Structures are given as C-alpha cells and as structure tokens.
Amino acid sequence: MIFNDVNFDTYLKNYPTEDGFFGKYGGSYISPELQTAMQEISHAYNTICKSRKFIDELRRIRREFQGRPTPISHLQRLSDSIGTGVQLYAKREDLNHTGAHKLNHCMGEALLAKYMGKKKVIAETGAGQHGVALATAAAYFGLECDIYMGKVDIEKQAPNVARMKILGARVVEVTDGLQTLKEAVDAAFAAYAREYKDAIYCIGSVLGPHPFPLMVRDFQSVVGIEAREQFIDMTGELPDAVVACVGGGSNAMGTFAGFLNDPVDIYGVEPLGRGTALGDHAASLKYGTEGIMHGFNSIMLKDENGEPAPVYSVASGLDYPSSGPEHAFLHDLGRVKYDVINDEETIDAFFTLSRLEGIIPAIESSHAIAYGMKLAKTMKKGSVLITLSGRGDKDMDYVIEKYGIR
Numbered sequence: 060m061i062f063n064d065v066n067f068d069t070y071l072k073n074y075p076t077e078d079g080f081f082g083k084y085g086g087s088y089i090s091p092e093l094q095t096a097m098q099e100i101s102h103a104y105n106t107i108c109k110s111r112k113f114i115d116e117l118r119r120i121r122r123e124f125q126g127r128p129t130p131i132s133h134l135q136r137l138s139d140s141i142g143t144g145v146q147l148y149a150k151r152e153d154l155n156h157t158g159a160h161k162l163n164h165c166m167g168e169a170l171l172a173k174y175m176g177k178k179k180v181i182a183e184t185g186a187g188q189h190g191v192a193l194a195t196a197a198a199y200f201g202l203e204c205d206i207y208m209g210k211v212d213i214e215k216q217a218p219n220v221a222r223m224k225i226l227g228a229r230v231v232e233v234t235d236g237l238q239t240l241k242e243a244v245d246a247a248f249a250a251y252a253r254e255y256k257d258a259i260y261c262i263g264s265v266l267g268p269h270p271f272p273l274m275v276r277d278f279q280s281v282v283g284i285e286a287r288e289q290f291i292d293m294t295g296e297l298p299d300a301v302v303a304c305v306g307g308g309s310n311a312m313g314t315f316a317g318f319l320n321d322p323v324d325i326y327g328v329e330p331l332g333r334g335t336a337l338g339d340h341a342a343s344l345k346y347g348t349e350g351i352m353h354g355f356n357s358i359m360l361k362d363e364n365g366e367p368a369p370v371y372s373v374a375s376g377l378d379y380p381s382s383g384p385e386h387a388f389l390h391d392l393g394r395v396k397y398d399v400i401n402d403e404e405t406i407d408a409f410f411t412l413s414r415l416e417g418i419i420p421a422i423e424s425s426h427a428i429a430y431g432m433k434l435a436k437t438m439k440k441g442s443v444l445i446t447l448s449g450r451g452d453k454d455m456d457y458v459i460e461k462y463g464i465r
C-alpha cells in the first residue's frame with residue numbers, strides 16, 4: 060500500500076534509516092561518549108537480532124514465561140451498550156506477565172544485554188510498570204538492575220516500588236524538578252554515561268536515541284502481529300479501526316506495526332488531562348512542535364524557553380512531554396490519526412469496562428477504551444480493535460481515593 064508517497068509494503072524494513080531517521084524525526088543527539096555506547100548497542104542489536112539462537116530463545120521466553128500469545132477478547136456487553144452495532148475487541152496485554160505490554164521489550168532488551176556480556180541494566184520509570192518489567196527481566200536473566208524514579212511517582216506507585224525491591228532491583232529516588240518521569244530519564248541517562256562499560260540502558264518506550272525507537276518497536280510488534288492473525292481467525296476479516304494509547308508510544312507502535320500496510324484506520328490516543336492549557340495535559344503530538352529532547356528529534360511540548368514543558372495526566376505512564384519519533388513521522392504523514400481523551404472520559408471508561416466486561420484496565424489503557432467507545436458511536440457498522448495495554452490493579456487505590464466508586 061502506498062500512502063502519501065511512502066510504500067508500506069516495505070515500510071518496516073526502510074524505516075528507520077541506518078542512522079535512525081523516520082523522515083526528519085529520530086536520530087541520535089547525544090554526547091560523544093554516549094554515542095559510542097549507543098553504537099555498540101546498535102551494532103550488537105543488528106547482528107544478534109538476526110541470529111536463529113536469539114530469535115528462538117525470545118520466542119521460547121514469550122511462550123513459557125510471559126504467557127504469549129495474549130488473547131483477543133470480544134467486548135460483547137460493551138459493544139451492546141453502544142448500540143450502533145459496531146463490535147469492540149480488546150488485545151489483552153493486561154494478561155502478559157507483570158500485567159502490561161512492557162515486558163515484551165524488557166525481555167528483549169535484557170536478553171540483548173546478556174548476549175552483549177553486560178552485568179547490569181539501567182532504566183527510568185514513571186508509573187513503575189517499566190521498572191517492574193525490567194526488574195522482572197533482570198531477575199530472570201540474573202542481571203543487576205538500577206531503576207531511577209521521580210519522588211512523586213514513588214509516592215503514587217508504592218505497590219510497584221515494593222515489587223521492584225522484592226524482585227531485587229535498586230530503586231533510586233530522583234528529587235530534581237517536578238520529580239516525575241522526565242527528571243527520571245535525565246538521571247538514568249547520566250548514570251548510563253558513567254557505567255556504560257558494564258551496563259546497558261533499557262529505554263521504556265519507542266523513545267531516546269537510535270537504536271531504541273527501532274528496537275523497542277521490533278520487540279513490541281509481537282502485539283500487532285499476533286493481533287492481526289488472531290483477529291482474522293476470529294472474524295474472518297481485518298478490523299475497520301485499531302486504537303491504542305500513546306505515552307512514549309510503545310504499545311501503540313507495536314500494535315500499529317501489524318496493521319500499517321492494511322486498509323485499516325489507525326488511531327493513537329493522547330492524554331488531554333484537565334484541559335488544553337499548557338501544563339494540564341500531555342498531548343504532545345496534538346499540541347506540540349518539532350524539537351530535540353532526550354537524544355532524539357520529535358514533536359514535543361515546550362515551555363516559553365523552548366525547554367520540555369511540564370505535563371500532566373491522570374495516567375502517570377502517559378505524562379511525558381514528547382512521543383517516539385516514529386509517531387511524529389506517522390502523524391505528519393497522516394497514516395495514523397492522533398486524538399485526545401481527557402481525565403473524566405478516562406475514569407468513566409475505567410469503570411465502564413470493569414462493570415460491563417469484568418476487566419479492570421490500567422488508567423493508561425482506559426484512554427484507548429474511552430476513544431474506542433467514542434469512535435464506535437460515530438460508526439454505522441464494523442469493528443474496532445483496542446489494545447488494552449495493561450491491567451488496573453496498580454491504579455485502584457488512587458482511583459478510589461481521588462474519584463470514589465462510581
């Protein structure tokens with residue numbers, strides 16, 4: 060399929076380019092020292108990812124340890140409640156081990172670390188999901204694990220902090236700035252610059268300098284590839300629309316990778332938080348402009364000085380002032396439509412899915428559910444496949460305290 064001059068038959072092979080560009084987005088804007096480290100990772104990934112041994116080991120781990128393939132569920136009662144006849148389906152990444160999609164790339168990254176002979180993995184975490192997933196992978200492979208986390212997020216996500224510690228990781232508290240994900244990324248980067256000889260940095264999304272947007276997409280594409288095959292098996296056809304939430308953009312990019320070359324409408328959902336004022340949301344693709352941060356060029360939210368702006372979302376996994384460079388590219392191209400869902404709509408969807416389907420979704424994923432429901436109301440027939448990126452157990456105390464039981 061050719062779309063706006065880009066050939067999607069060969070898209071995944073041709074994008075990113077060898078130096079990590081999706082059009083003008085992506086690349087690697089880092090210190091020479093980190094550049095050396097990233098080139099080492101890039102070189103290792105390019106050779107190792109093609110080896111039979113690596114592929115077979117990753118497939119075995121996905122099957123035996125992660126519980127893949129995760130199912131697709133037909134959301135029958137939710138579909139009935141909408142009343143247009145449109146059928147909603149969920150790809151159940153909440154049933155992936157540790158309760159979210161993030162383990163998909165963490166197992167890949169940690170397996171790569173093992174093949175590269177590294178002793179330690181380093182990462183930042185926001186909601187704590189990436190930290191838990193990486194700590195899990197580190198325990199599985201016998202690697203040391205340092206997780207950098209903002210003080211605010213540590214307080215908000217106490218159960219995940221406990222999980223990381225139980226799994227044997229060291230949780231490093233970050234007290235700079237707003238004490239959330241952005242500052243944690245900066246601190247983890249600084250640690251990696253000091254320790255790169257023995258460690259590898261495992262980015263938690265399709266973000267950061269090359270080769271991470273490529274690598275994380277590749278590891279997450281299992282979601283979209285499985286979903287496409289399962290959906291066709293279930294219904295005999297492709298979905299009319301695919302929906303996923305976008306923070307950094309890894310569950311979305313993994314999902315979209317399976318459908319980019321199909322006649323399927325693709326939607327990425329960003330958090331509108333409390334509203335459109337800068338600081339009240341984290342909808343970087345919708346309201347941001349081109350800029351470089353954390354080592355890559357993408358679309359980002361900036362303050363009056365051109366620095367990454369403070370952002371907010373009820374979902375701490377989505378409150379990042381930019382998104383992966385591939386999303387910026389697909390946004391400009393028009394192949395993926397990016398839209399927003401606010402906190403209120405999100406919390407409604409959180410309770411609606413719980414009540415009608417017996418699935419408590421993560422607040423991040425609730426953005427995608429809310430959008431899928433909205434979309435189904437505007438369609439006359441057909442089907443919508445929503446990626447349910449994670450389960451909501453981590454969010455229950457927070458939701459009840461802030462919103463009560465609805």
Ligand SMILES: *Cc1c(COP(=O)(O)O)cnc(C)c1O
Binds near residue numbers: 186189308
């Ligand atoms: C981290 C997280 C997200 C956001 O990350 P992406 O890289 O945008 O996928 C979404 N959902 C859940 C459950 C998460 O833990």
